[in-house]
Amino acid sequence: MRTFRIAMVQMNSTVGDLDGNVRLITAWLREAKKAKADLVAFPELAITGYPPEDLLLKPRFIADNRRALQEVVRHCRGIAAVVGYVSQSDGVDPKPARSSVVQAGLHELYNAAAVIADQKLITTYCKWYLPNYGVFDESRYFHPGRRLPLIRVRGVVVGVNICEDIWLPEGPTGFQAAAGAEVIVNINASPFHLGKSRVREQMLATRAREHGVVLTYTNAVGAQDELVFDGNSVILDHQGEVISRGKAFEEDLIVADLNMEAVARARRTGRKKILPKRIAAAVELCAAPLPSVRNAGSRVVGAVAATVDPLEEVYRALTLGVRDYVKKNGFTRAVIGLSGGVDSALTAVLAVDALGSENVWGLFMPSLYTSQDSHDDVAELGARLAISVHTIPITELFNTYRRELAATFEGRAPDTTEENLQARIRGNLLMAFSNKFGHLVLTTGNKSEMSVGYATLYGDMAGGFAVIKDVPKTMVYDLARLRNFRGTTPVIPKRTLDRPPTAELRPNQKDEDSLPPYEILDPILQAYVEEDRSLDEIIEAGFDRATVARVMTMVDGSEYKRRQAPIGIKITHRALGKDRRMPITNGYRNS
């Protein structure tokens, strides 16, 4: 049987760390060779990490990326490899300028896949479709490619394309198949959001079936600032069946033997697609020279990692997001302000799962308004997680502020000013702790609060990384319960999950004094913030007009806070970071 052994490296690059990424790539290259693969695919922009953002504007960075690729080329013997990097040419004449970006002095760049074999750069495919929506800014940096190279490797014709290219029904995949490709190597840095992995696999199955090709989808893994890459690389046969699937949220090497006879048979009997002239002119067939002795070995059956439940996916995304942000930024330990509430409890548990309990410290900063329940629950949580918890009461500090401000505030009644003061004293103590001991402060605000601005700037919003910033409050509870089901003893105290949420900034305060119940707030927020629904549409879905209007006003009025918030991990379709670019000065009232 004519087979083709393909490998996919689901690796964790670090943006900008070219040397480190080359070391990772060459180490994985060795593993792929040991597995006797004919061809190995690495993720999109594996050399630079994704997304490199404005590093791409530095000519020196582009040159260094080219040198890094040459280093990979030198290490690539007896195996063909597809490696993502930044190219300065797509091999045809420069296009006419699309905008005055040329005047701005930007060099011509392409999001590219190098095809390497026998220590040679055989050809480069440049991405056709550049995503420039949501968190993506690829048109800021890249030109779209126009060539359509195919590569013959050990008699098999392979077409390479990149990420977004595979999503478009009219993308290069169909043209490559029509031009003779039997295997499509699609490389990716596809950020996680809830539900995406399922939609993606369905899309890939459709694409494989409609073009009668084997489709290998290599994804990056790891976290970069707001984004988590979930792995879940997958190989589908020409009928759209999954042959092999990589792990979720972990580095992995996936190896599979493809039955090329079955593909060839199906292609002989299938409907022939005719290539448009313009596209036919873009096709090039390159041969990848490999040592003539085939690295024959025993047949590999592609492992199929199980898919992960959506909520569990979110939990793992958050854990990986914390671990990579902390480590890739040179920290080892984190400190968290614990309040006795569910947000800080979940954040602490995630941090412990990401970093180990020895690397997580809690800071408990009670005031006069802090209940005995909160005291007890913080102590309980600390004990169950086996983390150090320091206690610094804020009453004396709060009294000093009030004394110092008394003359200035004379005749004014207490209001949110005094509540914010307490939150900011806590922020100051957390930052002092971080400054003195070098811990990263993790903030604990959830998406519901961040959306309506129910948070204090420089207070509970103070810190380096906002772990659950994209997690709605109702999902915070779901995740806490999910985690409590693991192991024998629940880590989060039951009372933390049961008692009504409160900021404890004045006597007997409850979140529901200021906000609608979270079961009502969260779907309104999803409709308004994530789905761009209008007031009328949200009311039509069954919500009260006054409530919806009030929520919309709170969201609109707190844009300035979100702009100064620490970054956090994207887990929904639209997070409150690069995904959402609202003006602060904004006269629009969506009535």
Place this chain on the structure above:
Amino acid sequence: MRTFRIAMVQMNSTVGDLDGNVRLITAWLREAKKAKADLVAFPELAITGYPPEDLLLKPRFIADNRRALQEVVRHCRGIAAVVGYVSQSDGVDPKPARSSVVQAGLHELYNAAAVIADQKLITTYCKWYLPNYGVFDESRYFHPGRRLPLIRVRGVVVGVNICEDIWLPEGPTGFQAAAGAEVIVNINASPFHLGKSRVREQMLATRAREHGVVLTYTNAVGAQDELVFDGNSVILDHQGEVISRGKAFEEDLIVADLNMEAVARARRTGRKKILPKRIAAAVELCAAPLPSVRNAGSRVVGAVAATVDPLEEVYRALTLGVRDYVKKNGFTRAVIGLSGGVDSALTAVLAVDALGSENVWGLFMPSLYTSQDSHDDVAELGARLAISVHTIPITELFNTYRRELAATFEGRAPDTTEENLQARIRGNLLMAFSNKFGHLVLTTGNKSEMSVGYATLYGDMAGGFAVIKDVPKTMVYDLARLRNFRGTTPVIPKRTLDRPPTAELRPNQKDEDSLPPYEILDPILQAYVEEDRSLDEIIEAGFDRATVARVMTMVDGSEYKRRQAPIGIKITHRALGKDRRMPITNGYRNS
């Protein structure tokens, strides 16, 4: 003599305030009619304000913008008008998808110019070239237009295009001229940066000359978040001579009579350009029906406002930036932490010039390390500016923090932790003041500090708007001196300008203990941050290797601070806001 009377409205839209913008447009329409203009041009996206950012993703906002345009159409009688708005069609078949943005559900949008006459929408031009670099994200929202309408108004053939279109030598202007346009109406929302107005006028003169057309360049004026639109609208004749120029940084109506006979004569004798087929197919000629009785009046000689010196331009941009941010966000008053240093002094003066001294409050928060000079200079500045200055000492608060943290910090020497504590106490007091009285806190950090991270997050960085965030320290002194030359008495005390800069967070501290002298730091920062130069290139320009390397490390290591900084006014080629999109997690060492 055959003349054509053209008007340009240099107006100050507010992003999102559709009703307010329509009111402004219709009021200016009346003025233009009073001036008996044949055609009046409004800025790019005058209806929505520029840039509307993710408001454009809301279908309801697009519908409301269309309704707003209809309202303008109803008001447009006896005059032709060109008005910027968002169109959902460029009048030809939809293009094939350029990316899976279609999957993301984004409607097809165009950055458009409506041509209106006699209460009818005659035609729409859709912008061809979409800037997607620097502060611009137009490819996130818009599709490029492909049509090339021309309009005959009172016998004169007019071509309309938008902003970026005019910057490209191969843009639509040349095609419109070749197809018969005698006048080009180019509408803009062109953000200010130092030196841009000169480059722009030179480019416009070249464009007018090379195509032998009259060129009317209508710019927006006013501020939106980081951006200031500088006005400086201009009309150039077919030889590239300025006929008329609008005011800088103020709303203005510019009216001029164009000598169309001279244009026609020149065009008869000039070289004929042949239109490529593809372009010729895109040309459409529309007639703008106007009342047959010409609004004849006495000849208007276009006023030519004087150009403004670059440093004065910066001063005016900052003043307008503060005024519009404060007012468009519903504030009337601002509060500033005064230290006795030049940064807070300049910020206070700018605020007074923008808002009036009755609307600016100073907060002086001395510590043990605050010198008598600082006490005196703050008092002096307050008196000269006639602003209220409140004094709240921080010594007692600082001591309380140290006491409360003593057990936790036992055995640790004082370090920057204690310096940051002081800055954050001040931040907390300023925010308390803002919460209690409703003043907007203006921060006082300059670009040099913000670039190297010589600032305390949640401390001196706490506030709503960072006025001089894009002004390098050396330019802070230049602006202070410029302002001191106005009037009879300098407003900023001489000693503030003369004594060495200090943060006064420990005894006898000077900025130069931690930073290179600003005369050396600023050019290094310009090369690294604004020009993307490498270490070697900067050294080659004459700087010391160790100093440059240290500065680069400081810049790279403080990205997380800048991400949480308040927005501020862009005045250089590359500001530290939307202009610069660097990853926080970043392993690149530019060695």
